[in-house]
Amino acid sequence: MSIEVRHVTKTFGTFTALQDVSMKVDDGELVGLLGPSGSGKTTLLRIIAGLEVPDDDGRSAVLFHGEDVARRQAGQRQVGFVFQHYALFKHMTVYENIAFGLRVRPRHQRPPRSEIHRRVTELLRLIQLEAFGQRYPAQLSGGQRQRVALARALAIEPRVLLLDEPFGALDAKVRQGLRNWLRRLHDKLHMTTVLVTHDQEEALAVSDRVVVMNQARIEQEGTPAYVFHNPASEFVMDFLGDVNVFPGRIEHGRAVLSGMTIDVPGLTRHPGGSTKVYVRPHELEVRREPVTEPNLPARVVRINQAGSFAKITLTIEGGSEIQVDLPFERYQEINLQPGETVYVSPRKVRVFGAEYMI
Amino acid sequence: MRWGWKQPSVIPGFGLTLGYTLLYLSLVVLLPLSALFVRSAALSWEEFWDIITQPRVVASYRLTLGTSLVGASMNVVFGFIVAWCLVRYRFPGRRLLDALVDLPFALPTAVSGIALTTIYSQHGWLGRHLEPLGIKAAFSPLGITIALTFIGLPFVVRTVQPALEELDDEAEQAAASLGATRWQAFWRVIVPSVLPAVVTGFALAFARALGEYGSVVFIAGNMPLKTEITSLLIVTKLEQYDYAGATAIAATMLVASFVILLVINTFQWWVSRSYQRGV
Numbered sequence: 001m002s003i004e005v006r007h008v009t010k011t012f013g014t015f016t017a018l019q020d021v022s023m024k025v026d027d028g029e030l031v032g033l034l035g036p037s038g039s040g041k042t043t044l045l046r047i048i049a050g051l052e053v054p055d056d057d058g059r060s061a062v063l064f065h066g067e068d069v070a071r072r073q074a075g076q077r078q079v080g081f082v083f084q085h086y087a088l089f090k091h092m093t094v095y096e097n098i099a100f101g102l103r104v105r106p107r108h109q110r111p112p113r114s115e116i117h118r119r120v121t122e123l124l125r126l127i128q129l130e131a132f133g134q135r136y137p138a139q140l141s142g143g144q145r146q147r148v149a150l151a152r153a154l155a156i157e158p159r160v161l162l163l164d165e166p167f168g169a170l171d172a173k174v175r176q177g178l179r180n181w182l183r184r185l186h187d188k189l190h191m192t193t194v195l196v197t198h199d200q201e202e203a204l205a206v207s208d209r210v211v212v213m214n215q216a217r218i219e220q221e222g223t224p225a226y227v228f229h230n231p232a233s234e235f236v237m238d239f240l241g242d243v244n245v246f247p248g249r250i251e252h253g254r255a256v257l258s259g260m261t262i263d264v265p266g267l268t269r270h271p272g273g274s275t276k277v278y279v280r281p282h283e284l285e286v287r288r289e290p291v292t293e294p295n296l297p298a299r300v301v302r303i304n305q306a307g308s309f310a311k312i313t314l315t316i317e318g319g320s321e322i323q324v325d326l327p328f329e330r331y332q333e334i335n336l337q338p339g340e341t342v343y344v345s346p347r348k349v350r351v352f353g354a355e356y357m358i
Numbered sequence: 359m360r361w362g363w364k365q366p367s368v369i370p371g372f373g374l375t376l377g378y379t380l381l382y383l384s385l386v387v388l389l390p391l392s393a394l395f396v397r398s399a400a401l402s403w404e405e406f407w408d409i410i411t412q413p414r415v416v417a418s419y420r421l422t423l424g425t426s427l428v429g430a431s432m433n434v435v436f437g438f439i440v441a442w443c444l445v446r447y448r449f450p451g452r453r454l455l456d457a458l459v460d461l462p463f464a465l466p467t468a469v470s471g472i473a474l475t476t477i478y479s480q481h482g483w484l485g486r487h488l489e490p491l492g493i494k495a496a497f498s499p500l501g502i503t504i505a506l507t508f509i510g511l512p513f514v515v516r517t518v519q520p521a522l523e524e525l526d527d528e529a530e531q532a533a534a535s536l537g538a539t540r541w542q543a544f545w546r547v548i549v550p551s552v553l554p555a556v557v558t559g560f561a562l563a564f565a566r567a568l569g570e571y572g573s574v575v576f577i578a579g580n581m582p583l584k585t586e587i588t589s590l591l592i593v594t595k596l597e598q599y600d601y602a603g604a605t606a607i608a609a610t611m612l613v614a615s616f617v618i619l620l621v622i623n624t625f626q627w628w629v630s631r632s633y634q635r636g637v
Contacts, residue, residue: 051531075537087528091550101536104546149532156536 080153437514467572497579510563
């Protein structure tokens with residue numbers, strides 16, 4: 001079941017949550033909707049689910065498998081929706097929660113009791129909570145509750161699965177476990193899924209494709225690898241990971257920053273002038289001796305060795321701090337000490353065109 | 359000293375507050391009540407039994423319990439609607455309406471009684487139109503029920519209101535996305551969630567109605583065996599200096615009320631036992 005959203009605008013009073021947004025999710029795809037809070041991602045998800053109605057401007061459309069569902073209410077869209085704070089029915093047991101969607105069906109569509117029991121038992125096994133059917137939500141941990149919420153959504157055999165920050169309220173370890181579990185589940189069921197998150201790591205790790213949103217618009221879409229390595233704007237660059245920003249200038253198609261002149265491919269048509277140059281921490285090389293490549297003297301301030309990368313904080317001329325991630329082996333090889341002066345040279349820099357400037 | 363049943367707690371003052379609670383309850387509630395039983399103990403068992411089983415007395419029990427039950431039940435339905443309206447919708451005059459709910463609390467009960475009698479009597483604004491329909495509002499059990507509904511309304515509204523406010527609207531949205539109709543979501547998700555509060559509101563309104571005097575005596579008509587409530591009977595006995603008789607009836611009423619409230623509280627505990635634990 002593919003999902004398509006066309007020209008959707010949504011305003012709440014004077015606040016614009018979505019500004020003419022169009023997006024497509026292919027059948028069986030897991031798409032991560034990524035953005036900071038207030039970027040409109042949750043509103044977009046709720047519009048797909050039918051929990052929110054887009055502004056009526058005559059152009060907007062929400063299509064499931066090519067069929068317009070804009071007039072259909074949430075309950076008729078066969079959508080599995082999972083809320084950030086679980087939204088389980090507190091007065092029902094886990095079993096009753098999962099069975100709810102089947103039990104509220106009109107009589108002629110309702111499966112017989114034995115069929116409901118079979119389906120619920122199967123889902124309890126799927127979420128690995130077979131022994132917890134008779135518990136109440138208050139007696140479960142956060143991760144368990146979210147799994148119940150997912151099973152409840154799956155019980156109605158939805159055509160699409162929509163997840164609104166499903167792991168946002170859980171602690172890091174549980175979040176990672178559930179995230180991997182979700183991905184395995186998706187690989188098994190191949191259900192068209194949209195996952196809203198503000199955690200770029202989460203979106204990049206589970207999604208087939210990510211859609212990055214900012215200020216009511218879509219900034220960029222693509223595979224996680226493509227978007228991470230080819231960010232289309234300063235915003236995406238900044239949002240998808242740590243980044244060093246150097247103030248600089250463009251002269252004759254080359255970037256000049258803090259005394260370095262660097263060739264940037266595709267910059268020849270840039271009109272020139274002052275700009276910002278972006279370098280990811282792992283794209284900086286650190287050496288003890290100056291080399292012929294463009295480089296920058298810097299002083300080591302702090303070294304954080306915990307992790308597969310040594311995270312080194314340095315100060316450059318003018319006092320601003322930069323961040324360098326060195327693979328741990330490389331860090332041990334050169335054996336840096338705080339206070340040392342080193343030479344930093346970027347392997348890859350990015351400059352964004354004027355159209356992205358605010 | 360460690361008491362076996364006392365959980366160690368980081369919040370201090372258990373001993374102090376329990377001691378104060380017992381002392382305060384003894385002074386304010388238990389002492390006057392025990393005086394009641396002591397007073398009625400002046401009677402022998404036969405005399406006591408005679409007094410509390412007189413047809414006039416039994417009729418008053420039946421009337422008081424019946425009208426209180428109906429009044430409290432009506433308040434559950436209409437109080438719920440009022441609370442729902444005040445919590446769920448924003449409209450001009452909402453705050454004013456909200457304040458109006460407390461009025462039956464604030465009015466002296468005699469004032470409400472006179473006001474209700476004026477409206478519902480044969481020549482009153484409403485009574486005038488009910489009379490041709492064959493409905494005798496004032497000076498009938500119906501009148502008593504009206505008065506008890508009037509004074510009990512705030513109890514239900516004020517207990518249900520916070521429960522509705524705390525309701526998780528995402529649970530309703532979840533119900534909707536799972537295919538439940540508005541009606542199903544209401545009965546299967548909303549009502550069970552606020553049921554403990556509704557039961558509490560019912561218990562309070564009912565308890566208040568059992569003991570109500572001021573607002574009822576004017577509208578009741580006070581005909582023995584027909585529209586005479588128990589509290590009025592007690593006052594009548596007191597006026598005739600029949601203290602023992604008054605206390606005997608009062609003690610009976612007290613025990614009955616206590617048992618009923620205990621049953622309601624147990625039911626309330628049972629309703630909320632499982633899912634009010636934890637979050």
